[in-house]
Amino acid sequence: MGSCIMLILCVFILEGVFGDPAEVKSVKEGDCVTLNTDVTKQQHDDMMRWYFNDRLIALINGHPNTSCLYDGEDGRFRDRLKVDYETGYLTIMNITTEHTGRYEADIIRSGSSGKRQSLNRTGKCNRTKIINKSSNRGEIIKSIRLTVSGSCLSPAVVAGIVVGVLLWAAVVVVVVGVMIRRRRRFSDDMKKIKQVLEKMSEDETPNGRSLMI
Incomplete structure (x- = not known):
């Protein structure tokens, strides 16, 4: 400028x-x-x-x-x-x-x-x-x-800015992708834990509870 x-x-x-x-x-x-x-x-x-x-x-x-x-x-x-x-x-x-x-x-x-x-x-x-x-x-x-x-920027500078923006966009996409995968994996793990707890609850009988007492 x-x-x-x-x-x-x-x-x-x-x-x-x-x-x-x-x-x-x-x-x-x-x-x-x-x-x-x-x-x-x-x-x-x-x-x-x-x-x-x-x-x-x-x-x-x-x-x-x-x-x-x-x-x-x-x-x-x-x-x-x-x-x-x-x-x-x-x-x-x-x-x-x-x-x-x-x-x-x-x-x-x-x-x-x-x-x-x-x-x-x-x-x-x-x-x-x-x-x-x-x-x-x-x-x-x-x-x-x-x-x-004009913009007072040489073609090389403009090209560098464009490359930098593209690289930054690529990094953002990768980070967002990793976060989404981790969130899905955490959700799947929570569902499995919930299923195990429900099964344990169904297997527990009244006699079993009285004997434990």
Whole structure:
């Protein structure tokens, strides 16, 4: 937990020292996070693009058929991205610590000269393609530095905890089993003693009792 707090504090310190204008957000692992642009598209043909650490993860042309959502490096965004094709808002579902980083959105207006020609609006979407930020940049409309805090436990520690819990459960099961068997055995012994006493009582006669007196 301490390492997660230190990571968040370091992000805030760096923001103050270097004067980074990016908005700072901190979320928890497993959350569903929506990144907004605070900008309204003026035309349906306006293009918005979202970058993660200077690599394209979403190209929004106003319609799913002409847009593309990319899996990102190592497929970390596969089946996790969702966009609003009117506003350009980007939603990351079931976010993990791998999604910590800088997100940046730019826009290219439909009336921008010399830029629309170089953008392929009809090409097939290749989700696995890695596209770095190029010089063909639009107007930067949003920068967000996102920090995702997890459990702060390494996979080895988590595995150790799981093994420990399983071992403890196994010990409890064995102890409970032994107690149940002992209880059953004690109950059987008590029944035998009761049967012997009853038999002795039945065998005892009145004459026998008088002679003993």
